[in-house]
Amino acid sequence: MNIFRLGGDLAHLLAIIILLLKIWTTRSCAGISGKSQILFALTFTARYLDLFTNFVSVYNSVMKVVYLAAAYATLYLMYVKFKATYDHNHDTFRLEFLILPAAGLALIINHEFSIIEVMWTFSIYLEAVAILPQLFMVSKTGEAESITSHYLFALGSYRALYIVNWVYRYYSEGFYDMIATLAGVVQTVLYCDFFYLYITKVLKGKKLQLPA
């Protein structure tokens, strides 16, 4: 463990907590893409199949459980409890366009052709594009509540910090994982225009407005 990876995990945890708090306190999931949340739940489910078979540390196991619980709690809040506030009309990204290519690629490019490893690889590829429905929704509505933009900033920062972690691990212990690293770069690049808007607008107290 290093501070970059710990920082990334905490940024990820912060993002998940911000989202749950936003939905719970405003009792609304307006502006949030349920489809992205489905992809995140799918990502954690496919990635943490080794929760009971591969014990790394208490921290690792606890965080996996927290991520899984939070992902499904968010789905429950969005599709059951506050279903009436879910914005179907703007959350129209076709999930099969993301799930099928990720699954296909995971079968072709992986570290080992075993169930657990292919599922891990699938989760890595899926996570890289899981935010697309959310970014698509923000571009369709043309704006995002500031709490939603804080959520996106924390979520984008998490994988950016993981990239720093991979560079650090390469130089400090010779560890590298090209699949996770390249997917992480793609994932972070997808946030770039959002990061620009967040830093130039939201941090100056303006609302996140996308150029129409």
Next chain:
Amino acid sequence: CHRLLGHDEL
């Protein structure tokens, strides 16, 4: 790359 048995990252 040397592969850890399983993955140690979240």
